[in-house]
Amino acid sequence: MGECRSKEASVTCNRRKKRCSDGLPCEYCTRIGKLLDCEYRTKVPSKTVRVTERYFINLKR
Ligand SMILES: [Zn+2]
Numbered sequence: 434m435g436e437c438r439s440k441e442a443s444v445t446c447n448r449r450k451k452r453c454s455d456g457l458p459c460e461y462c463t464r465i466g467k468l469l470d471c472e473y474r475t476k477v478p479s480k481t482v483r484v485t486e487r488y489f490i491n492l493k494r
Contacts, residue, residue, distance in 0.1 A: 443471045 442453030446461050454460035458471035472483045 441473060443473050445470055445472075447474075 441447075442451065443457075443459050443462060445451075445465075445467050446453035446459060449461075451461045457473075458468040462468055462471035468489060469486065
Protein backbone atom coordinates (compact mmCIF):
# COMPACT_ATOMS: atom_id res chain seq x y z
CA MET A 434 0.00 0.00 0.00
CA GLY A 435 1.38 3.37 -0.95
CA GLU A 436 3.98 2.17 -3.40
CA CYS A 437 1.78 2.16 -6.44
CA ARG A 438 0.43 5.63 -6.14
CA SER A 439 -2.13 6.83 -8.58
CA LYS A 440 -0.54 9.09 -11.11
CA GLU A 441 -3.21 11.64 -10.73
CA ALA A 442 -2.37 15.22 -11.38
CA SER A 443 -3.39 17.94 -9.03
CA VAL A 444 -6.51 19.87 -9.87
CA THR A 445 -4.53 22.77 -11.27
CA CYS A 446 -2.30 20.59 -13.42
CA ASN A 447 -5.26 18.62 -14.56
CA ARG A 448 -7.09 21.73 -15.56
CA ARG A 449 -4.10 23.09 -17.45
CA LYS A 450 -3.22 19.70 -18.86
CA LYS A 451 0.19 19.81 -17.29
CA ARG A 452 2.24 16.92 -16.12
CA CYS A 453 2.09 16.82 -12.38
CA SER A 454 5.20 15.99 -10.43
CA ASP A 455 3.12 14.46 -7.68
CA GLY A 456 3.88 16.47 -4.62
CA LEU A 457 2.09 18.84 -2.33
CA PRO A 458 2.47 21.33 -3.69
CA CYS A 459 3.67 19.87 -6.93
CA GLU A 460 6.40 21.39 -9.03
CA TYR A 461 4.14 23.10 -11.48
CA CYS A 462 1.95 24.69 -8.84
CA THR A 463 5.07 25.87 -7.06
CA ARG A 464 6.40 27.41 -10.23
CA ILE A 465 3.26 29.35 -10.96
CA GLY A 466 2.85 30.39 -7.35
CA LYS A 467 -0.26 28.35 -6.72
CA LEU A 468 1.13 26.51 -3.75
CA LEU A 469 -1.96 27.02 -1.68
CA ASP A 470 -4.20 25.99 -4.51
CA CYS A 471 -2.49 22.72 -5.24
CA GLU A 472 -4.86 19.99 -4.29
CA TYR A 473 -5.73 16.52 -5.37
CA ARG A 474 -9.06 14.99 -5.90
CA THR A 475 -9.22 11.81 -3.93
CA LYS A 476 -11.72 9.04 -4.19
CA VAL A 477 -13.23 10.17 -0.95
CA PRO A 478 -15.07 13.39 -1.79
CA SER A 479 -14.98 14.74 1.73
CA LYS A 480 -11.25 14.31 2.02
CA THR A 481 -9.51 16.77 -0.19
CA VAL A 482 -5.78 17.02 0.31
CA ARG A 483 -4.84 20.59 0.66
CA VAL A 484 -1.88 22.64 1.71
CA THR A 485 -2.75 24.54 4.79
CA GLU A 486 -1.50 28.01 5.45
CA ARG A 487 0.39 26.78 8.47
CA TYR A 488 2.25 24.25 6.36
CA PHE A 489 3.19 27.00 3.95
CA ILE A 490 4.50 29.19 6.74
CA ASN A 491 6.57 26.36 8.11
CA LEU A 492 8.16 25.92 4.72
CA LYS A 493 9.32 29.51 4.66
CA ARG A 494 11.30 29.25 7.86
ZN1 LIG B 1 -0.30 20.75 -9.12
